[in-house]
Structure formats: structure tokens, C-alpha cells
Amino acid sequence: xxxxxxxxxxxxxxxxxxxxxxxxxxxxxxxxxxxxxxxxxxxxxxxxxxxxxxxxxxxxxxxxxxxxxxxxxxxxxxxxxxxxxxxxxxxxxxxxxxxxxxxxxxxxxxxxxxxxxxxxxxxxxxxxxxxxxxxxxxxxxxxxxxxxxxxxxxxxxxxxxxxxxxxxxxxxxxxxxxxxxxxxxxxxxxxxxxxxxxxxxxxxxxxxxxxxxxxxxxxxxxxxxxxxxxxxxxxxxxxxxxxxxxxxxxxxxxxxxxxxxxxxxxxxxxxxxxxxxxxxxxxxxxxxxxxxxxxxxxxxxxxxxxxxxxxxxxxxx
Amino acid sequence: xxxxxxxxxxxxxxxxxxxxxxxxxxxxxxxxxxxxxxxxxxxxxxxxxxxxxxxxxxxxxxxxxxxxxxxxxxxxxxxxxxxxxxxxxxxxxxxxxxxxxxxxxxxxxxxxxxxxxxxxxxxxxxxxxxxxxxxxxxxxxxxxxxxxxxxxxxxxxxxxxxxxxxxxxxxxxxxxxxxxxxxxxxxxxxxxxxxxxxxxxxxxxxxxxxxxxxxxxxxxxxxxxxxxxxxxxxxxxxxxxxxxxxxxxxxxxxxxxxxxxxxxxxxxxxxxxxxxxxxxxxxxxxxxxxxxxxxxxxxxxxxxxxxxxxxxxxxxxxxxxxxxxxxxxxxxxxxxxxxxxxxxxxxxxxxxxxxxxxxxxxxxxxxxxxxxxxxxxxxxxxxxxxxxxxxxxxxxxxxxxxxxxxxxxxxxxxxxxxxxxxxxxxxxxxxxxxxxxxxxxxxxxxxxxxxxxxxxxxxxxxxxxxxxxxxxxxxxxxxxxxxxxxxxxxxxxxxxxxxxxxxxxxxxxxxxxxxxxxxxxxxxxxxxxxxxxxxxxxxxxxxxxxxxxxxxxxxxxxxxxxxxxxxxxxxxxxxxxxxxxxxxxxxxxxxxxxxxxxxxxxxxxxxx
Numbered sequence: 001x002x003x004x005x006x007x008x009x010x011x012x013x014x015x016x017x018x019x020x021x022x023x024x025x026x027x028x029x030x031x032x033x034x035x036x037x038x039x040x041x042x043x044x045x046x047x048x049x050x051x052x053x054x055x056x057x058x059x060x061x062x063x064x065x066x067x068x069x070x071x072x073x074x075x076x077x078x079x080x081x082x083x084x085x086x087x088x089x090x091x092x093x094x095x096x097x098x099x100x101x102x103x104x105x106x107x108x109x110x111x112x113x114x115x116x117x118x119x120x121x122x123x124x125x126x127x128x129x130x131x132x133x134x135x136x137x138x139x140x141x142x143x144x145x146x147x148x149x150x151x152x153x154x155x156x157x158x159x160x161x162x163x164x165x166x167x168x169x170x171x172x173x174x175x176x177x178x179x180x181x182x183x184x185x186x187x188x189x190x191x192x193x194x195x196x197x198x199x200x201x202x203x204x205x206x207x208x209x210x211x212x213x214x215x216x217x218x219x220x221x222x223x224x225x226x227x228x229x230x231x232x233x234x235x236x237x238x239x240x241x242x243x244x245x246x247x248x249x250x251x252x253x254x255x256x257x258x259x260x261x262x263x264x265x266x267x268x269x270x271x272x273x274x275x276x277x278x279x280x281x282x283x284x285x286x287x288x289x290x291x292x293x294x295x296x297x298x299x300x301x302x303x304x305x306x307x308x309x310x311x312x313x314x315x316x317x
Numbered sequence: 318x319x320x321x322x323x324x325x326x327x328x329x330x331x332x333x334x335x336x337x338x339x340x341x342x343x344x345x346x347x348x349x350x351x352x353x354x355x356x357x358x359x360x361x362x363x364x365x366x367x368x369x370x371x372x373x374x375x376x377x378x379x380x381x382x383x384x385x386x387x388x389x390x391x392x393x394x395x396x397x398x399x400x401x402x403x404x405x406x407x408x409x410x411x412x413x414x415x416x417x418x419x420x421x422x423x424x425x426x427x428x429x430x431x432x433x434x435x436x437x438x439x440x441x442x443x444x445x446x447x448x449x450x451x452x453x454x455x456x457x458x459x460x461x462x463x464x465x466x467x468x469x470x471x472x473x474x475x476x477x478x479x480x481x482x483x484x485x486x487x488x489x490x491x492x493x494x495x496x497x498x499x500x501x502x503x504x505x506x507x508x509x510x511x512x513x514x515x516x517x518x519x520x521x522x523x524x525x526x527x528x529x530x531x532x533x534x535x536x537x538x539x540x541x542x543x544x545x546x547x548x549x550x551x552x553x554x555x556x557x558x559x560x561x562x563x564x565x566x567x568x569x570x571x572x573x574x575x576x577x578x579x580x581x582x583x584x585x586x587x588x589x590x591x592x593x594x595x596x597x598x599x600x601x602x603x604x605x606x607x608x609x610x611x612x613x614x615x616x617x618x619x620x621x622x623x624x625x626x627x628x629x630x631x632x633x634x635x636x637x638x639x640x641x642x643x644x645x646x647x648x649x650x651x652x653x654x655x656x657x658x659x660x661x662x663x664x665x666x667x668x669x670x671x672x673x674x675x676x677x678x679x680x681x682x683x684x685x686x687x688x689x690x691x692x693x694x695x696x697x698x699x700x701x702x703x704x705x706x707x708x709x710x711x712x713x714x715x716x717x718x719x720x721x722x723x724x725x726x727x728x729x730x731x732x733x734x735x736x737x738x739x740x741x742x743x744x745x746x747x748x749x750x751x752x753x754x755x756x757x758x759x760x761x762x763x764x765x766x767x768x769x770x771x772x773x774x775x776x777x778x779x780x781x782x783x784x785x786x787x788x789x790x791x792x793x794x795x796x797x798x799x800x801x802x803x804x805x806x807x808x809x810x811x812x813x814x815x816x817x818x819x820x821x822x823x824x825x826x827x828x829x830x831x832x833x834x835x836x837x838x839x840x841x842x843x844x845x846x847x848x849x850x851x852x853x854x855x856x857x858x859x860x861x862x863x864x865x866x867x868x869x870x871x872x873x874x875x876x877x878x879x880x881x882x883x884x885x886x887x888x889x890x891x892x893x894x895x896x897x898x899x900x901x902x903x904x905x906x907x908x909x910x911x912x913x914x915x916x917x918x919x920x921x922x923x924x925x
Binding site for chain 1 (some may be wrong): 323359367572692
């Protein structure tokens with residue numbers, strides 16, 4: 001596809017026009033040209049020093065664009081993106097730890113488990129923290145700045161959601177493979193225990209359990225306790241991530257729908273605020289005339305009626 | 318390379334080299350160009366956190382110097398003025414200016430003059446000056462589309478502006494494709510001739526350096542034709558998905574505005590969908606739409622039913638997740654200290670693993686599920702609404718007669734059918750008007766008495782009918798004005814073909830019509846496009862067959878024709894066709910243009 005760059009021509013015109021303008025301003029000001037250092041911001045490290053003739057500070061503000069520092073919330077958003085980056089690297093480590101734990105080893109896999117647990121907790125903690133910070137990011141009225149904040153929030157929410165889903169997939173893949181491994185090993189044990197406990201069933205009436213049987217029962221107890229712990233872990237992490245996803249899904253744009261259209265978003269910036277106000281007013285009204293209030297009043301009336309009946313009963317008898 | 322990809326590449330290139338937070342500023346035309354190919358979420362990925370219109374950007378004085386401004390606007394004098402004001406008091410840190418077409422030197426001068434603070438970092442021309450709705454179909458979305466029907470003397474400056482915009486659009490398409498074409502035009506149309514000649518001047522004389530691309534073995538062809546050569550296609554009712562939506566409801570920039578429909582259904586899911594009142598129908602983003610956009614109404618119904626069934630399966634499996642939650646909760650009640658229950662617990666635990674997998678899968682797949690639900694609701698709503706409209710306006714009946722008028726012969730039978738429908742109370746005014754127009758176009762010269770009777774009947778039955786509209790249409794697009802063989806009754810070969818088709822019978826009586834464009838494309842494919850009817854501009858010449866053809870229809874295209882082009886491209890005939898127009902017509906829009914042109918020509922004749 002063809003393009004044409006007109007920047008050179010533009011710069012040529014601009015320079016020639018500037019030289020036409022500059023001698024005029026020099027003749028006006030009594031003071032000679034003063035070189036003023038334009039304030040640099042984090043985003044423009046390469047801005048050069050622009051010579052500006054300052055005879056009156058009022059007019060000189062036209063000379064240098066106040067490249068100010070970005071507003072505070074940008075710091076928050078940068079912090080969130082740093083956290084997301086950190087979570088990403090930790091997830092890479094977690095992937096490696098998963099692979100290592102799955103490899104057959106002679107020793108007790110406890111330290112691998114610990115590492116995996118700690119890494120998973122760290123990642124989940126980072127994700128949760130980022131999500132909380134994200135909620136704080138949106139505020140303010142219908143100004144342009146709030147649109148920018150909302151869009152930054154949406155973009156970070158999409159990244160967070162992606163990370164959460166990745167973490168979920170990694171975890172479930174790891175658990176699946178772990179279970180397969182354990183089943184191959186543990187099944188054997190279970191079968192032995194099962195057959196022996198069936199044999200012992202006949203002597204079940206015998207109250208005296210031999211030591212051998214006790215140890216077998218203890219072992220199977222341990223295995224099932226471990227299994228339950230693992231399930232608990234899975235359930236907890238699934239719950240947490242489900243919670244994160246639910247919160248995020250309100251922010252993330254559904255691709256392919258009308259909210260993903262640029263022209264729709266431009267048109268609807270102003271109308272959403274009005275709609276929001278109407279919704280709030282309606283909610284307030286329904287709350288006041290809400291069902292709860294009616295229920296409570298009905299119950300109170302019933303109480304009074306019962307009281308009256310009670311008193312009447314006492315009087316009659 | 319498809320047009321959609323070209324525009325996307327342009328936008329990617331605009332944004333990729335600029336780091337940091339950006340604001341994208343568009344004007345009322347480029348907003349359509351960009352929105353139809355690029356989504357908001359993709360912009361967010363490129364760190365564009367604000368999108369504004371060039372009009373509203375100067376409304377506030379809030380300085381946002383941490384943002385870099387990327388302008389993508391048309392190089393009109395109004396936009397240049399607005400830019401001037403902005404540059405004099407810049408709100409943003411940096412300015413990167415991209416124009417969608419050629420800049421004049423004077424405009425660059427004006428911009429350079431106003432850039433005293435030297436905030437402009439680059440000025441470029443990126444030629445995405447058209448709306449690429451589908452891969453092989455583009456439009457220019459022009460507002461005053463009716464001007465092509467009027468002679469030049471009526472509104473010379475208006476026509477000049479019209480012609481300039483068309484030339485700019487065509488030039489942008491060829492610059493995006495990096496080709497310089499051989500140009501042919503329809504002899505009988507003055508507007509087409511004018512546009513063809515001005516395009517040739519631009520490409521071969523004024524900006525010949527810019528258009529000097531690497532020559533391929535055969536030059537591509539630009540064919541400029543006039544809508545009035547085929548006035549039948551926009552008047553017909555449509556039965557393929559995309560065309561039908563545009564005809565019955567209205568499709569603008571691949572968006573459907575559901576507010577146009579009177580009453581909306583109260584179904585729970587549909588209500589949540591309709592809170593937005595607009596839906597997107599884009600073949601790039603919606604796989605179901607992509608495979609069904611050219612299918613006829615009956616097949617769509619079946620496919621939608623299949624989609625709904627699939628979706629209900631998924632929904633049902635998600636119901637099971639509810640029971641899973643209770644299962645896991647009840648696990649805690651069993652204490653593992655009880656030896657006899659150990660086995661039971663183990664069994665339940667193993668079972669639970671299966672369930673937790675389901676739950677995990679549900680959480681993973683929730684975004685997909687939501688998207689599927691939205692998509693299903695959208696298509697179901699659209700098809701339901703269209704069925705209701707078909708029922709209310711008796712369109713099956715009307716359309717059958719329309720197709721007969723367009724495709725088959727028999728003046729007497731046609732007259733009877735049209736009269737019957739005119740007498741039918743449930744047929745709406747616009748449908749009556751269309752029927753009479755189609756009859757008039759077909760049987761213009763046969764039996765003028767009966768034609769007159771139909772005009773009178775139409776005038777008496779339709780209170781809002783503007784007098785003489787049908788006659789105006791005949792003056793514009795009557796048999797003397799047309800080049801092509803619209804009804805297949807001029808050329809002996811075409812007559813024979815029609816007879817053969819009549820004997821064979823048609824698959825579907827509602828979609829038997831083929832637009833004239835199909836014949837034109839066939840002639841080009843065979844290398845038999847007549848020089849007499851479609852002469853070359855100047856001393857252009859084409860050896861053999863072109864491999865790329867851009868057909869530009871002055872006055873507008875229809876979705877039936879874009880379907881025709883897409884189907885032709887899929888036959889791999891060795892030639893790739895691209896279709897473009899000044900607007901995308903449906904019958905309402907075509908009639909509106911006719912009325913407007915008639916009104917102006919009437920008032921003009923009063924002045925003269």
C-alpha cells in the first residue's frame with residue numbers, strides 16, 4: 001500500500017516561516033533572546049532546548065508548550081501494569097516448577113509441592129491486588145480524562161483476564177497430569193488395601209484390630225486426606241479466579257459486539273452518564289418503596305394482631 | 318489483497334511507531350472508514366486511550382500533554398482550518414498528522430504557518446479514503462447522491478464537488494492496491510465519462526509520479542458505470558441475508574439500528590441484548606454471518622435453528638454446575654475419622670474430580686459462552702423481525718410478481734398481476750410504487766394505454782405518491798438511455814438464453830434475478846466488453862484480459878450486486894473483481910435519490 005511522506009516539505013515551510021517571523025520578534029523585544037530549558041516530562045526524554053525570547057513572562061508561555069507531568073492516576077495504571085508483568089514472569093516460573101514436579105523423582109516431592117504452592121499463591125495474590133487497584137482507577141465525571149481512564153481500565157482488565165485464564169489452564173493441566181501419575185502409583189496401593197480390608201471385613205466383628213491393620217487404615221486415611229486437601233485447593237483457586245473473572249467481565253469489552261465499535265463509543269460517551277443518573281434515581285425510588293419495607297410493615301401488623309389475640313385470650317379465660 | 322486488509326494495515330502503521338498514550342482524532346467520514354475495520358479493543362491494545370472527533374476536540378481547553386495526538390482526517394479545507402486553530406493552542410504533547418488523501422501544497426503551507434510551537438512531528442498521506450465493508454466491496458457513503466442524475470448545468474459546483482469526491486475515492490483505492498489502471502466508462506452516461514476522464518488526468522498527468530507503480534503483465538481495469546443502466550436491481554426486494562437486512566431494516570457501516578423496528582420482543586435474553594439498540598453484522602468478526610450472508614432466507618432459518626440447538630446443549634451442561642456446588646459443600650459433612658465411611662468418601666472424592674473439572678471448564682469457557690449467547694440472540698432477533706415484516710407487508714406475494722416482471726416475459730399477465738396487487742389493501746405504498754416502476758421499465762413501449770391506467774391507479778391509491786416520479790424514472794433510465802441488455806430481450810443470444818432458462822425452470826422463484834452486473838463481469842471475463850458501449854479514455858488500450866478489475870458504479874451499488882461479485886470471485890476465473898459505489902442502496906434510498914433529483918429539476922425548470 002502506498003503512502004507519501006510530506007514531513008520534509010512541511011518542515012521546510014515551517015523553518016522558512018519561522019525565520020521570517022523571528023527577525024520580527026527580535027526587533028520588538030528589548031531584551032535579547034534567553035535560552036529557556038523546557039521542562040521535560042517522563043514521556044519526552046528527548047525534547048531539546050528551545051530558544052525563546054522572553055521580555056514578558058505572560059507572552060512567553062506561548063513559546064514553550066507546558067509539557068507537564070501526567071496526572072496521578074497514570075502512576076496507578078503503571079503500577080498495575082508492572083504487577084501484571086511480574087505476575088507473568090512468576091507464571092513462567094510456575095510452569096517450570098510444574099514440569100519439574102511431574103518428572104519422576106526418587107525423593108519426596110514435598111519441596112516441589114511447596115514451591116508450586118507458594119508460587120501459585122503469589123500469582124493469585126498479585127492478580128487480586130491488581131484487580132482491586134483497577135477498581136479504584138475509574139472515577140470522575142464526564143470529562144475527557146475520565147474516558148481515558150475508563151479505556152486504560154478496560155485495557156488492563158483484558159490483560160488481567162487473559163492472565164487469570166492462563167493460570168487456570170496451567171493449574172488444571174498440572175492437576176490432571178498429577179492425578180494420572182498418582183493414580184498409576186496409588187491405585188496399586190488402593191487395590192491392596194481394598195482387598196485386604198475386604199478380607200478383614202469377615203473378621204470385622206473382632207474388636208481387636210491388629211497393628212498391621214491399623215497402619216493400613218491410617219495410610220489410606222492419609223491418602224484420602226491428601227486428596228481432599230488437593231480438591232480443597234482446586235476449589236479455592238477456582239472460586240477465587242471465578243470471582244476475579246466475574247468482576248473483570250464487567251469491564252472487559254465483548255469483542256464483536258456493538259460496544260466494540262469505535263463510532264458507537266464516540267456517540268455514547270455523553271448519553272451513558274445521563275442514563276446512569278436516571279438508573280440511580282430509579283433505584284432509589286424502588287428501594288424506598290421496596291418489597292422489604294412492605295414485608296416488614298405486614299409482619300409488624302401481624303405481631304400486633306397476635307398480641308391483641310393473646311390479651312383477649314387471657315381476658316376471656 | 319483485500320481492501321479491508323489494506324485499511325487495517327494503514328491504521329497499524331499509523332499507530333505502531335508512536336509510543337506512549339495516544340489520542341486518535343477522526344472526522345465524520347474517517348470515523349466510518351476506521352470503525353468498520355478496526356475495533357475498540359484493538360485500539361486499546363495499541364495504547365490509544367481516547368478517540369475524539371475533530372469538531373469536539375477544540376471545545377475544551379483541558380491540556381492533556383501526556384497524550385500524543387494522532388490525527389486521521391480527510392484533507393478538506395474545513396479540517397485544515399480546525400487543525401490550524403488546534404496547532405495555535407496545542408492541547409497535546411505531540412501531533413502526528415495523517416491525511417486520507419492528497420494534500421495540496423497550499424494546505425501544507427497553512428499548517429506549517431500555524432505550527433509556531435513546533436508540535437507537529439510528522440505529516441503523511443495514508444490513502445484509506447473509502448469504507449471497506451466487505452473484502453471486495455467498498456463505498457464512499459456520499460450524502461448528496463442524487464446529483465449524478467442531473468445535467469451539469471443545474472448545479473455545476475455541486476457536481477464538481479461530487480465528481481472530485483469520487484475521483485479522490487477511486488484514486489485512494491488504487492493507491493492502496495498500488496496499481497494504475499486502464500480506464501473505461503459507459504458511453505451513455507455523462508457523469509461516468511466526466512469521472513473517468515478526471516481520474517485519468519489525475520493518475521497519468523497531475524500525479525503521475527505517485528501512481529508510477531511497477532508494471533504487471535496486464536494492467537488492471539477501472540470501469541466506471543452508471544446506476545441508471547440497471548435501475549431494476551435496487552428496486553427489487555431481497556431474500557439473501559445481508560441484502561435482506563439492508564432492504565427491510567437498514568445496514569449502515571455494517572451496523573443495524575434496531576430502533577427502526579417498531580415493536581421489539583420481550584424475551585429475557587433478547588431484552589439484555591437490545592439494551593444497546595444496535596448490532597454489528599460484520600463478516601470479519603462473525604463466523605456465522607460470514608457463512609450465511611449470501612444464503613437465502615429459508616436456508617438461514619435452518620442454520621439458525623441448528624445454532625440455537627447447539628447453544629442449548631452448552632447451556633444445559635452449565636446447569637449441572639449448579640449441582641456441583643452443592644455436592645462439594647456436602648463433602649465437608651463427612652468426617653474422615655469414621656472408618657466405615659472411608660471408602661464412601663474416597664468414591665465421592667473421585668467422582669468430585671470429574672465434577673470439579675466441569676466447573677473449571679465452565680469458568681475457563683465463560684467468555685466464549687457469553688459471546689455465543691450474544692451472537693445467537695442477535696441472529697434470532699434479526700430473523701424474527703424480518704419474518705414479521707415479510708408477513709405484514711405480504712412480501713412473498715409482491716416479490717413473486719417483482720421477479721416475474723424482472724425476469725420473465727408476458728405483458729398481459731404482468732399487467733393483470735400488477736393491477737391485482739395495486740387493488741390489494743395490505744400492500745404498502747412503497748411496494749405499489751415499486752411494482753409500477755418495474756412494470757414501466759419493462760413494458761415501456763408496449764401498450765401505453767395500460768401503462769397510463771397503472772399510473773392513474775397508483776396516483777389514486779397512494780396518497781403520498783409524488784406525481785410523475787415513474788415518468789421521471791423512465792426519462793432517466795428508460796430504454797433509450799440504457800446501454801446494457803437489462804431484460805435480456807435485445808440480443809439474440811440473450812433471448813435464447815432466457816428461453817432455455819424458462820424451459821429448465823428455476824430453483825427458487827424469489828432469487829432468480831441476476832443483476833446486469835453479472836453480464837458485464839462475464840463479458841470482461843471473456844474479453845468481449847464492447848468498445849462501442851464502454852470506450853476507453855483517451856488513448857488507453859488493453860491487451861488481452863485484465864487480472865484485476867475495479868467496477869465503480871456512480872449512483873450506488875446494492876448488496877445483491879456485491880454478492881454477485883463475491884460469488885464470481887470464488888469461481889477462480891483468474892480475474893479478481895472489486896465493486897464500489899457512491900453509496901449502498903436499498904429501494905428506499907434509491908427512491909429518495911429519485912425524488913430529490915426530480916424536485917431539483919422541477920425547480921430548476923421554473924427558474925429557466
